[in-house]
Amino acid sequence: MTMKLHIFKAAWGGMQPSNLCLKVDVWLQMAGLDFERVASNLASRAPRRRVPFVRFDDGSWIDDSEVIIATLSARHGIDVDAGLSDAERGLTRAAQRMIDEHMFFMLIDSRWNDDSVWPRVRDNFLGPWPMPLRLLVGMIFRRGVRRRIRLQGFGRYSPAERHQKTEDNLRALDQILGDKRFMLGDVPRSIDAAAYGMLAAIHFADLETSLATTLRRFPRLVAHTLRMEARFGRGIAGQ
């Protein structure tokens, strides 16, 4: 049975634009499970209009990065965090939630809310749409994403406050990493999959986002990103 991982197409300079798609991709590799990447920018075609999701030959599917990982771990009896202490497992869960539920909004804010970056974001996701339709549909999508960021709360902060919160989260990851090769030692774990998904989504995009500028101030995190890339790639279909 071939498992298909549905993700976004490669974007801005050859990288997976979604941290959540890359997280699952890396975890599947860590778990040693065979899968095939299927890329599309039409998230609306996903079972619940969100990627990542995995689909099996019998048509069944699982979505939500966290649920995909938990379900496949249980189904195959795989624990990429075997041997970690309770404190390390707790830290993993907390960091993963910070990345997926908080930094996620920083990431989309840095792309969809910044006028200097936005045209390339629009053209990446709506490239096949002809002008001037692309401008109109782009405006509608952008309004929806900005509304989502405002409702979550991050979109209500001033640029200085957003910068501070972004820097604080990156510092937290840098403090966890310290001078180690991976977040919890010499072996990459699920926390590295979640962190790399986000750091790669920031670092490899050839978009001059505020997040990318802030990340460069944490050279240990950049080194971790490159180390993970060497081992797991960038989560691009055809790779």
Ligand SMILES: N[C@@H](CCC(=O)N[C@@H](CS)C(=O)NCC(=O)O)C(=O)O
């Ligand atoms: N909690 C979900 C969130 C998934 C999610 O927000 N995916 C985004 C891309 S990273 C998406 O599909 N957005 C399209 C949309 O919401 O219309 C997970 O961890 O997988």
